[in-house]
Amino acid sequence: MTKRNFLLGKGERLVEDIVGKTGGGPKAAPYTFAEAKSRLTPMVSNAVSQIENLPDLACPDDRAVASVTLNPEYIAKSYFPADLFRAIGVELIGSKPKTITPEKRSKDRQPEPAVTTELFVVGDRSAFSRWAKQLPLWIESTLGAQALAEIEEVSAPTAEDKIKGTLPKEGALVYEVVLHADGIEGEVRALAAFRKYLLAVGVSANLDRRFYAGGLCFVEVEASASEAEKIAAFTLVRAVRQMPPLRMLRPTIPRTTIPGYQLILPSDAALDTTIKAAIFDGGIPDNHPITAWATPIDATGVGPAAADCLEHGVAVTSAFLFGHIEPTKPVARPFCHVDHYRVLDDVPISDPHELYDVLQRVENALASEQYDLVNLSLGPELPIEDDDVHAWTAVLDTWLSRNNALLSVAVGNGGERDALTGLNRIQVPSDAVNALAVGAADTPDANWARAPYSCVGPGRSPGLIKPDLVEFGGSIQRPFLVVGPDMSPTLQQTGGTSFAAPSTLRMGAGVRAHFGNNLNLLAIRALLVHSAEPSELSREEVGWGRLARNLDDIVVCDDDCVRVVYQGEISPAKYIRAPIPVPAGVIAGHVEIDATVCYSTDVDPHHPGNYTRAGLEVAFRPHSEKRKNADQLHANTKSFFGSKSAGVSEDLLRRDALKWESCQHAGKRLQGRSLHNPVFDIHYNARLEGHNHALTETLKYALVVTVRAKSVTDFYDQIVRRYPTQLEQLRPVIDIPIRV
Numbered sequence: 001m002t003k004r005n006f007l008l009g010k011g012e013r014l015v016e017d018i019v020g021k022t023g024g025g026p027k028a029a030p031y032t033f034a035e036a037k038s039r040l041t042p043m044v045s046n047a048v049s050q051i052e053n054l055p056d057l058a059c060p061d062d063r064a065v066a067s068v069t070l071n072p073e074y075i076a077k078s079y080f081p082a083d084l085f086r087a088i089g090v091e092l093i094g095s096k097p098k099t100i101t102p103e104k105r106s107k108d109r110q111p112e113p114a115v116t117t118e119l120f121v122v123g124d125r126s127a128f129s130r131w132a133k134q135l136p137l138w139i140e141s142t143l144g145a146q147a148l149a150e151i152e153e154v155s156a157p158t159a160e161d162k163i164k165g166t167l168p169k170e171g172a173l174v175y176e177v178v179l180h181a182d183g184i185e186g187e188v189r190a191l192a193a194f195r196k197y198l199l200a201v202g203v204s205a206n207l208d209r210r211f212y213a214g215g216l217c218f219v220e221v222e223a224s225a226s227e228a229e230k231i232a233a234f235t236l237v238r239a240v241r242q243m244p245p246l247r248m249l250r251p252t253i254p255r256t257t258i259p260g261y262q263l264i265l266p267s268d269a270a271l272d273t274t275i276k277a278a279i280f281d282g283g284i285p286d287n288h289p290i291t292a293w294a295t296p297i298d299a300t301g302v303g304p305a306a307a308d309c310l311e312h313g314v315a316v317t318s319a320f321l322f323g324h325i326e327p328t329k330p331v332a333r334p335f336c337h338v339d340h341y342r343v344l345d346d347v348p349i350s351d352p353h354e355l356y357d358v359l360q361r362v363e364n365a366l367a368s369e370q371y372d373l374v375n376l377s378l379g380p381e382l383p384i385e386d387d388d389v390h391a392w393t394a395v396l397d398t399w400l401s402r403n404n405a406l407l408s409v410a411v412g413n414g415g416e417r418d419a420l421t422g423l424n425r426i427q428v429p430s431d432a433v434n435a436l437a438v439g440a441a442d443t444p445d446a447n448w449a450r451a452p453y454s455c456v457g458p459g460r461s462p463g464l465i466k467p468d469l470v471e472f473g474g475s476i477q478r479p480f481l482v483v484g485p486d487m488s489p490t491l492q493q494t495g496g497t498s499f500a501a502p503s504t505l506r507m508g509a510g511v512r513a514h515f516g517n518n519l520n521l522l523a524i525r526a527l528l529v530h531s532a533e534p535s536e537l538s539r540e541e542v543g544w545g546r547l548a549r550n551l552d553d554i555v556v557c558d559d560d561c562v563r564v565v566y567q568g569e570i571s572p573a574k575y576i577r578a579p580i581p582v583p584a585g586v587i588a589g590h591v592e593i594d595a596t597v598c599y600s601t602d603v604d605p606h607h608p609g610n611y612t613r614a615g616l617e618v619a620f621r622p623h624s625e626k627r628k629n630a631d632q633l634h635a636n637t638k639s640f641f642g643s644k645s646a647g648v649s650e651d652l653l654r655r656d657a658l659k660w661e662s663c664q665h666a667g668k669r670l671q672g673r674s675l676h677n678p679v680f681d682i683h684y685n686a687r688l689e690g691h692n693h694a695l696t697e698t699l700k701y702a703l704v705v706t707v708r709a710k711s712v713t714d715f716y717d718q719i720v721r722r723y724p725t726q727l728e729q730l731r732p733v734i735d736i737p738i739r740v
Helices: 033-052 082-088 125-137 145-150 183-200 225-232 307-322 354-368 391-402 497-518 521-530 650-655 715-722
Strands: 016-018 063-070 090-100 114-124 151-155 172-180 210-213 216-224 237-242 277-281 294-298 338-342 373-376 406-410 436-441 469-472 480-483 491-494 561-570 575-579 590-599 614-621 663-671 679-688 699-708
Touching: 033 063, 033 125, 033 145, 033 151, 063 090, 063 125, 082 090, 082 114, 082 125, 082 145, 114 125, 145 151, 172 183, 172 225, 183 216, 210 354, 210 391, 216 225, 216 391, 225 237, 277 307, 277 354, 277 497, 307 338, 307 480, 307 497, 338 354, 354 391, 373 497, 391 406, 406 497, 406 521, 436 497, 436 521, 469 497, 480 497, 497 521, 521 561, 521 590, 521 663, 521 699, 561 575, 561 715, 590 614, 614 663, 614 699, 679 699, 699 715
Parallel strands: 277 338, 277 373, 294 338, 373 406, 406 436, 436 469
Antiparallel strands: 016 575, 063 114, 063 151, 090 114, 172 216, 172 237, 210 216, 480 491, 561 699, 575 679, 590 663, 590 699, 614 679
């Protein structure tokens, strides 16, 4: 029998707690106290004037929202101006990233454009007025005075600031309105006050279609084109945009049935009956051939089916069950069964009301059943925005943070739209940080590239590397082949990211079927990213690369390398040390180390720039005996994650923003002699609404490390012998064909 070197698991047995370094030196401020007070006083007075001029009904309970923009040097969570807000008598209700050129920088450096954070605070109008009167009298010992040097701007958001995009000049519109509404009481009071205000300004809206996520309420409002500014004048309104439609389900390549081809589907049941998978799409006709492995379910509230939606649903389901069908090869046996929820009906997807109806159907289904694998090849026809999180993204990210599941999302087919205006960027909800965003490659063979129609990144920070990866999705020259919609098995040509996403999820199903519960779904997500085929193309185009071609590329190691999976938990503010398995003694030649770390995190949708509540800061220490200083607690570090090789901007590196990315991947090539007991030291940072927060819950993480030494032909065996009681070969639970 041929020797097979399977993945090594139980890497967490090597992990130990360590003492981390804390603290830092005092920070040089860009402004003196006198300068800060002098420049902010007129800004506060002007903001208060605007707030006082708002209609009373626009300020529920006589409270209003103001904007406080931080100097870019003070956006770390430890600099949150809590004392200042307490002194004024206001509360933080949201924030967003904002690019500014500050008036000054510390240490007499030249000001330059930089990304900072704009904070939204709410308080009594009398509190703002009181601050405007008292600020000129503040001295350095006044509560909150020290934070004045951290503030770059103070203002009152205007109605024009809140309107997103270009609106039609006339006609009736359906708006998507985003309200600041924190907590159950806040949601009820904000919505009631908003309804009362709308009636007063002549807008009749029932506000029944709505979603809550974090501190935001997303609500549908129908009104005329001329009433947008009236709606936006309500102080708790954060954003107003025209309701986007659902993405068109027409594939990028016209669907055509291959004439005369007799498609023979497998006769066996799915390999693993324990995996629970779901697809949300256009439906499957009853008694269609693929219902042998897919159960059609009509989502609650869905209307009659539409033929084009059913055709799309069959194609997406075929991509999950069989992948791209090669006409010269037998159709592969599905890894698992799937529930297909029909969430689309005969209401045109251009109907603006349909967007929230479909999301409600998806949310209801996810709440009623626990699924391991989920695919979405639909969503709003809306490129992501850096300063805003959409309801679809917020709802799905929140669900993923609370459920052990792997969600694949198609990034959309708008990749050939205008790049200057950002219309070619990934579409909602593929910006979900807890999901696997999938773009399309143009061929399953070598010399692949991004399919031109596949939307591009970057994603929002955090969530910068989006798409996470690409998979073959079809092209004019090489269509993606699926089971057709006919009641007798036919082969159909098509193409789009709609099929790349479920095909990627199929590979995840293969890994799960192969190893069962030995690998959790977070580890499978990390493995899919880790084993992606790299490319010289930019991260914006293809993320971390193209999905591995075969299951053995993920689960089997060559003799000269080892791949280890760590599945563990870490407590907030703690440091752990994850040793990187290497043989004892000096390693000849070069060594390549690749590592991927993933975690699922709670999110703050009302703070898109500080969206993730958890962050992992990873330090690479290649040699345990090397220290710059004799009294140094730990060995020297060498850059690994967050390096320029990851394709990130200097601004992000300066802000240390990558520590908040929920998926990080990187690799290094080093001299073997430079390695001695190498480790990754991992620190768990926690934040809430962008500032310090003392969490008690542990964070689940998955770390995958591959070490390759081409000069050591028995590298794998040496590692197995060195860690016999710690690392375990992950033996297949179900023996399935490796090549998929």
